[in-house]
Structure formats: C-alpha cells, structure tokens
Amino acid sequence: MGAGAAAVRLGDRVSETGERSGAVADTVSAPVLGAHQPESRAGVFVLDRDQSEGEVGRAVRALVEGARSDDGGDTLVAFGLGTSLFEGAGSRAPRQLRVMPSFAGDLLDPAQSHGDLLVRVAGEDAAAVRKAVADVKAVATEVGWTVRWGIDGFRADNRVEESRALARNPFHFTEGFGNPETEREVADRALVREGQGEPAWAVGGSYQVVRVIRFATELWDKDSVPEQERIMGRRRDGKWLDGASVGEEPNFAADPKGRQTPLDSHVRLAAPDRRNPPPIVRRSYSYDRGDGDAGIIFNCYQRDLAKGFEAVQKRLEGEALAKYVLTTGGGYFFVPPPGDAWIDALG
Template sequence: MVACDRRPGARGGAGSLRALVSGLRDTESDGVSVGVALGSGVFGAAGDRPRQLVPMPSFPGDLLDPAQSHGDVLIQLAGERVDDVRAAVERFESAVTGWRVRWRIEGFRAGNRMEGGRGLARNPFHFTEGFGNPADEREVLDRALVRDGQGEPAWAVGGSYQVVRIIRLATELWDKDSVHEQERIIGRRRDGRWLDGASVGEQPNFPADPRGRLTPLDSHVRLATPDRRRPAPLVRRGYGYDRGDGDTGLVFSCFQRDLAAGFETVQKRLAGEAMATYTLTTGGGYYFVPPPGDAWPAAVATG
C-alpha cells in the first residue's frame, strides 16, 4: 500500500486525479493488480464527497502517527511475486510526478488460500483468519458496496468505504503465552474452530455460555460479533507486515457500505478486549474505493 498526497501547487496537470489514474494504468502488468481509494483530503471545495468520509479518528488505545496515517489517495498494488510488486511501485512513483508518498507499507498473506469460498491466511499471531467473511459473493457485495438510497452522491453508488489499520503486534510477548491461553484471548482455535466445539462452518452458541466459561466474554471474536446470527456488515482482508527491528504486525483492511454500521460499531465493541495488551494501532486511515468506470475523477472535482 502507498498513501499519497498531492504536491503543493500541483492542482492541475500532473497533480490531477486524471493524471494519477493514467499513471496507475501504466503501472499495471500481468502479474500486478492496482487499485485506488480516495481520502477525504483529495476533495476540493466543489467535490461531491461521500458523506461518511472523514479523517480516521483515534480510538481508545490507538497511538496514530500522522506520518503513517491518512493521505489524499491510497494505492494498493498486489501480486504473487514481491519483486514484481516492488517494480510496479517504482514505475508508479516515477510516472506520477504531481504526487508525493505520505506513507507506504509492504504486506504479505502467509498461507494464503481459498477454502469454502473464503480467502484465508495465517496472521502473525499464528491464527487462520478470514472465516468471518461470507462465502456467498452476493452477500460479500451486499456488505461492501454502497447502494442507492443511502444518501450518498450518485457517483459513489457501487463504491465502498475502506478502513486501513496498521496494527503493531507484540509477537514476542504473545508467543510466551500457551496456545490454550491464546485461543481464549481470540475466542477460536488456531485453525478456526470454535471453543465450544462448533465446527468452522457452524455458529457458536454464545447464549448457552453467558458467563464466558467456554468462550471468554472479553475474547476478540465474542466482543466483535456477540450475535453470530447478525454478523457485522463488512468484509475484511488482513496482511502481515515485518519492517524489521521488532516492528511486526497486521495491516487490517475492511470494506463496507456504511462505516458507522460496519467498522465503527465493531471497533467500539472491542473496547476492553483481552487482546488489547498485545496490539497498538499506529496508522492507517479512512478511504473510499470508487466504483468501476471513468466518471468519478470529474465528480471529485480536484482539477
């Protein structure tokens, strides 16, 4: 991921969104896909901003570094080969002269695979994640994409709110705990099975465990979605990162049609979770992924 700001004075020409999109097209290759999301700062006075798009606030326990947060646009380049992605980043930076890099981070998905219609991977805490996403593509789109009638600008229908959180993980401290204790903090087995014995494809019976004897009340998954019959309306995708010198963690990314009902509701529920001892969010931001097509740069009206 690369977050960029428009260079001072580069309002037109090289500093326009049209130039940025053109540079992205030059960056794409057979082995690398490229996507763009818009930060609140990219909208000019005449811009038709998505109604919930604001700079990401600091939540309890966060320590956001301004140099690692926000950005006018967020570019995500993904591929199977690290060298291909890094070469694409270099092509992008050389092609788009009206923009400067605000922050960047490289991510990876250990054990990345598709299983039961879901994209799964192993996070730096050794747990397989991705089971919370729907397997049905129609439900994925229902959770992620803005609909007509939400009060959003017409150009934004079919787009998606994206949240990125750079979460530093205390992996050395975590690894000192037993697997049993780790599983009680998360609320699942490492392979995704539930602590009450339910299989990955079933729902745990939290109401039958009101005191948290089987699944602790302050476990991550129980706080995030206390009623598994009503899952949070978002789709998530996480990446591990390792920047050296012990700075390892998770690049959390999620997509939803409504920030308040999706990420923000879940984040507020997580206050006081047992896992907070091992995590520190240091950066990221709120962004909006525009719908397919070429109409949105004009709607944003940045020159």
C-alpha cells in the first residue's frame, strides 16, 4: 500500500474534482476533506511510538516508508499527528494542537483516547479495509509502534445529494446537510492558511477532531418520531421543523420561543445562524461493537479549533440530546499537508 503524505489513495488517484486516473498519488483535499462521497467503510486506530526508537521524525518516517512499500488496493490511508509527537518541538508544533479536554457530559476512557499518531484507513470494500488495517499495524509493529486503541466504522445509506455527502446515523436520522457543497468552501473551513500564526510546514493541513460517541439507541427508540425530531431540530429526512425544505434556511428568528424548533434542539444550538454555519467539515462514521455499544465516530476537520469544533461543543451544553449520548474516547490530531516536509518538522 502507499502512504507518503497526509493521505494517499491506494490503487488510483482522486483529483480535487473527484476524477480518477491510473497512478497512485498523494492528495489531501479530495479523499480526506473533499465535497465528494466519502468511503463507506473505515478503520481508525491510534499508535504510540516506542520511546527507545530515537527521534520522532525517524520513527514516523520508518512507518510511512514501510507502509508505502507494501502493495494494496483501492484504499485510502490518512495520518493525524497527536500533540505528544511535538514535545520539545517549540515553534515547529501546530499552534492549537493539544490534548482533547473532557467536555460536559464526557466520560473519556484514557485507554481509548489521545495517542501519538492516528491512522484512518477507508474504502468501499470491508474486507479490503480490514486487510489494509492489518497490514499497516504489522508495519507499525516492525518499526517500533504499538496500537493504543482502534475502532471500525461504516456509513449507512452513504450517498451524495446536491453535492453534500449524506449518511444515516444509528438514531435513524440523515446527517451531513451542514457540510459545504464545493471544494472551495471545504478549503475555506478546513485548511490552515498563511497568516494564522502556524508554522510554514502546516499551511494546507487541518485540525482533526475524533470523538467516539455511544448512542443509547434502546432509550431513544422508546420516544415517538415527532419527539425525536424535536430533540434533533429536524425531520429524519433533513427537512426543517418550520416547513422549510432541506435546501432552504430555517427562520429561527421568527420562532424566538422555540415553539416550532425547540431552543435546546441539537441543530439550533449547534448552528443558531444557519446563514453562517460552523466552520467545520464533518466526515463521521457509525459503529457497532455489539452488546448495545453502538454510536458514531464523530470526525471533523477545521482550520481553527476554537472557532470550529470547540465553539459548537460549548453551545451544545444543556441540549436535549445529551441524555441519549456519551462520549467515551477520541482525541485532537493534526492532518499534515501533502509531501514529506511535515516529517522533518517532527525533528
């Protein structure tokens, strides 16, 4: 398999317009962040490096080159750098990267949170994704890394409508309507720009937030569909509670007391002004580990953590949905831009 930069599709190239060609090539915006249909299967796992292996850059380079030398199919491998990789890096470290804090209502399991290096393997074929995950883990073990935690995901009813990638979550709701429609909008929300105070090597990269959120599906399914829709603030198919269609903006200002769309509904708190959506790009997956442990692997990208995910998370405190969900793991990571300069920045 190939894995030479922040992300590599194995078996063919995907351009920023979504077109495919025959050669393997590095790309960030198309497979990781682009306004196309995400892969329907994913394996996410986090590695910790063996401290005795010497310099951080050397350990990362050995993993990347080892993965690159292996043969694979049409599978994407993407990396996210944890803050622990930048200890002692000083000004070379991404300015906002830190350990993900525990937010209100979280119950983070340390064994399922944080870590040095996140690896996301994605594709359309579940068997191919499992094999690629096993291959990367084998390479990692050979060059001094250990697996800290991992989880497998899928996108039910995965599709694109009006240039937006949509999927159905375990609560039976279609999500993804808040994502941008074009590559330009994706880049504006997600990719680090010059002038942000970030190190030069990080420009074109993105801050990634991963949250493993367990859903209380049995409790949720005891509520009526209309009650579920009031908690979410949308119909199951994405239409707004005030009658506006999916492609229109709801008039929250005309409903100041929340008679149509409750003030504590998920979407109203997350994006109170729909004309100015949160500056994030979501690429989430559902998971089901059996014995009632099911939910979503929330995954979003942004160029600014404080203005993106953290601003939304603060607004969601006290939402009606809170009693049905529990965040148990995840972390903050930085997806580097194409090329290998980011490896040199690790020291």
